[in-house]
Amino acid sequence: MKRLILTVLLVIASGPVFAELRVFACEPEWAALADEVGGDLVATYSATTALQDPHYIQARPSLIAKVRRADLVVCSGAQLEIGWLPALLQKANNRRVMPGTDGYFEASNFVQRVDATANVDRAQGDIHPQGNPHIQTDPHNLAAVASAMARRMAKIEPENTVIYEANLNDFMSRWQAAIERWEAAAEPLRGKRVITHHKSWVYLVRWLGLEEVAHLEAIAGLPPTATHLSRLTTRFADGGADVIVRSPYQDAKPSHWLSERINVPAVVLPLTVGGTDAAVDLFAMFDDILARLAGAVDNA
Amino acid sequence: MRVVLITSVVAALTVLVPGGVAAQDSEIEELRAAVEALRSDYEARIAELEQRLAVAEQNAVQSLNAAAPVAAPAAAQVSQSRADAAFNPAIGVVFQGFLNGVEGPAGEEEGFAVGETELIMSANVDDKFTAYLTAALAFEDGESELELEEAWVETTALPAGLSARFGRMFSGIGYQNERHMHTWDFADQALPYDAFLDGRYVDNGVQVRWLAPTDLYVELSGEIMQGEGDPSGLGSYSVFGNVGGDVGISHSWLAGLSHLEQDSGQQLDIAHFVWKWAPDGNWRQKNFIFQAEYLENRDISTDSGWYAQAVYQPVPRWRVGARVDEVDLDADDPRRFSIMLDWSNSEFSRLRFQASRSDSDLGDENAWTLQYIHSIGAHGAHAF
Numbered sequence: 001m002k003r004l005i006l007t008v009l010l011v012i013a014s015g016p017v018f019a020e021l022r023v024f025a026c027e028p029e030w031a032a033l034a035d036e037v038g039g040d041l042v043a044t045y046s047a048t049t050a051l052q053d054p055h056y057i058q059a060r061p062s063l064i065a066k067v068r069r070a071d072l073v074v075c076s077g078a079q080l081e082i083g084w085l086p087a088l089l090q091k092a093n094n095r096r097v098m099p100g101t102d103g104y105f106e107a108s109n110f111v112q113r114v115d116a117t118a119n120v121d122r123a124q125g126d127i128h129p130q131g132n133p134h135i136q137t138d139p140h141n142l143a144a145v146a147s148a149m150a151r152r153m154a155k156i157e158p159e160n161t162v163i164y165e166a167n168l169n170d171f172m173s174r175w176q177a178a179i180e181r182w183e184a185a186a187e188p189l190r191g192k193r194v195i196t197h198h199k200s201w202v203y204l205v206r207w208l209g210l211e212e213v214a215h216l217e218a219i220a221g222l223p224p225t226a227t228h229l230s231r232l233t234t235r236f237a238d239g240g241a242d243v244i245v246r247s248p249y250q251d252a253k254p255s256h257w258l259s260e261r262i263n264v265p266a267v268v269l270p271l272t273v274g275g276t277d278a279a280v281d282l283f284a285m286f287d288d289i290l291a292r293l294a295g296a297v298d299n300a
Numbered sequence: 301m302r303v304v305l306i307t308s309v310v311a312a313l314t315v316l317v318p319g320g321v322a323a324q325d326s327e328i329e330e331l332r333a334a335v336e337a338l339r340s341d342y343e344a345r346i347a348e349l350e351q352r353l354a355v356a357e358q359n360a361v362q363s364l365n366a367a368a369p370v371a372a373p374a375a376a377q378v379s380q381s382r383a384d385a386a387f388n389p390a391i392g393v394v395f396q397g398f399l400n401g402v403e404g405p406a407g408e409e410e411g412f413a414v415g416e417t418e419l420i421m422s423a424n425v426d427d428k429f430t431a432y433l434t435a436a437l438a439f440e441d442g443e444s445e446l447e448l449e450e451a452w453v454e455t456t457a458l459p460a461g462l463s464a465r466f467g468r469m470f471s472g473i474g475y476q477n478e479r480h481m482h483t484w485d486f487a488d489q490a491l492p493y494d495a496f497l498d499g500r501y502v503d504n505g506v507q508v509r510w511l512a513p514t515d516l517y518v519e520l521s522g523e524i525m526q527g528e529g530d531p532s533g534l535g536s537y538s539v540f541g542n543v544g545g546d547v548g549i550s551h552s553w554l555a556g557l558s559h560l561e562q563d564s565g566q567q568l569d570i571a572h573f574v575w576k577w578a579p580d581g582n583w584r585q586k587n588f589i590f591q592a593e594y595l596e597n598r599d600i601s602t603d604s605g606w607y608a609q610a611v612y613q614p615v616p617r618w619r620v621g622a623r624v625d626e627v628d629l630d631a632d633d634p635r636r637f638s639i640m641l642d643w644s645n646s647e648f649s650r651l652r653f654q655a656s657r658s659d660s661d662l663g664d665e666n667a668w669t670l671q672y673i674h675s676i677g678a679h680g681a682h683a684f
Contacts, residue, residue: 051582
């Protein structure tokens with residue numbers, strides 16, 4: 001009997017090791033990163049897919065139900081999800097993941113955001129005063145977020161610290177090797193001039209040393225207008241751009257329209273995991289971004 | 301009884317943890333030793349990797365710094381935004397106005413009208429409470445009026461999926477009741493809400509919500525309100541429940557039942573259903589909303605009413621919609637049909653045209669409205 005009780009106690013005491021940390025990720029890249037860092041210890045759920053514009057998500061009942069049971073909410077932050085995440089948190093009644101607690105994690109707090117501004121005049125469009133939130137297109141940013149995420153997971157589940165650290169180190173060594181490979185492969189892309197649909201790619205542009213010469217959106221966050229597109233046609237009629245880039249959830253028409261007129265290839269790049277058929281995980285996402293960029297530039 | 305209980309617990313554990321009960325002391329010792337060995341091995345490797353990581357991170361930060369100029373470091377940004385949120389409530393103002401035209405027997409107002417101008421303030425009070433205020437500025441009959449629409453405090457740290465709200469609030473009954481005017485898809489309130497709740501039910505009291513820990517959204521709530529303040533009565537109360545979920549990636553739905561019992565003797569039951577669609581769930585490009593409610597009201601007599609509406613956004617910025625609303629009263633059963641077209645330059649501005657035709661015992665009436673809804677300042681996230 002005594003042995004039985006001891007066994008039961010041991011099983012109960014070791015229980016948390018087998019309990020999964022439920023991670024609610026606002027975007028697929030954070031779900032993928034949480035899977036890398038958390039491994040078997042986490043069960044991740046992504047609120048959005050790569051085909052959805054993360055600025056415009058409905059605060060759906062299904063998402064509220066997911067936040068209700070989450071142990072950790074991981075989002076880009078910097079106001080990317082301002083139109084829906086606060087509504088989820090308010091309705092979900094889950095004190096473990098409210099802003100300010102360990103269960104609330106904004107990835108963009110752990111990198112240097114660009115384009116932060118004190119000038120918040122909406123005449124300039126849907127700008128993010130805390131800086132550009134689309135941080136996932138620079139792999140160095142993901143490395144910084146992965147470290148912070150491992151620390152946070154270990155803080156929530158101290159008994160699994162060793163495993164989170166091991167997972168992180170395993171990921172980091174693979175990631176650093178991949179970064180070296182990507183940077184070598186992307187060398188011919190340096191200085192290429194890109195036109196982007198929305199300011200979703202500023203971190204990629206900085207990382208690869210590209211030059212962002214124009215946006216299809218005349219005003220950030222508002223759909224491209226005919227006037228602006230015809231102005232771009234005139235401006236780039238005799239060269240000046242190498243490739244037109246958009247995200248999978250953005251309307252294809254404006255970039256195709258411009259592409260035909262200025263004879264510059266238009267390409268869809270996976271902004272997150274799942275954005276293209278090839279982008280099955282974070283590694284494949286950057287492989288595909290570089291392959292697609294290189295392919296477009298070679299064909300030009 | 302006790303034996304049965306222990307047996308069942310042990311049986312349950314056996315099922316949950318295969319082999320757990322069968323484990324012997326010696327096996328446990330072996331396991332411990334193995335874990336210990338694993339641990340010390342890991343620790344050595346981690347120390348080495350951490351050092352490499354620190355160097356790599358250092359390099360990454362340096363390369364970032366070396367690149368194009370950036371704004372203040374992330375840490376500074378974080379403390380800045382937190383300080384703002386802690387001491388400055390989010391403030392927003394919503395401007396609304398109409399140009400109305402009516403053709404019919406009812407002596408409704410025509411011409412320009414300034415609708416309610418909503419002043420919205422909200423912030424977390426501390427780590428356990430959040431507070432919200434909406435005041436409506438209106439100009440009616442040649443006079444300016446300031447009306448307290450909502451002023452409530454809500455808990456943010458109750459356990460077990462519970463939250464409580466207290467103060468003055470829009471009741472959570474039905475679907476349309478809680479929605480602020482600027483989020484309506486039509487320029488006016490549906491007829492049954494006008495007939496049975498004088499627009500909406502707003503009162504002073506307490507609301508408690510509980511959300512079930514399930515993948516299916518199940519929310520049960522109750523309210524106790526002041527009602528008419530009859531000293532012999534207990535005030536008004538309501539109970540309501542909502543369920544909702546997704547169907548595939550493109551569809552989502554919400555359905556609910558509500559019951560309101562007022563100390564005035566009024567009893568109101570509401571059933572509501574909302575269905576939303578967007579291809580691949582990408583709301584931005586194209587979407588569709590169907591919304592319908594049925595209300596049954598009992599006081600002196602039993603009356604009912606319903607409305608159903610559909611709004612379609614075929615391309616960004618443009619939406620078209622149609623609505624039928626009707627109430628069946630003893631004396632009359634007015635029915636109205638409305639169509640609307642609206643254009644939103646951004647999520648902060650909307651211009652709308654609406655045309656309605658109503659039939660009642662008083663005669664037919666045609667009406668049209670041009671409406672604007674513009675908001676400045678902070679604007680909270682909208683509920684489903």
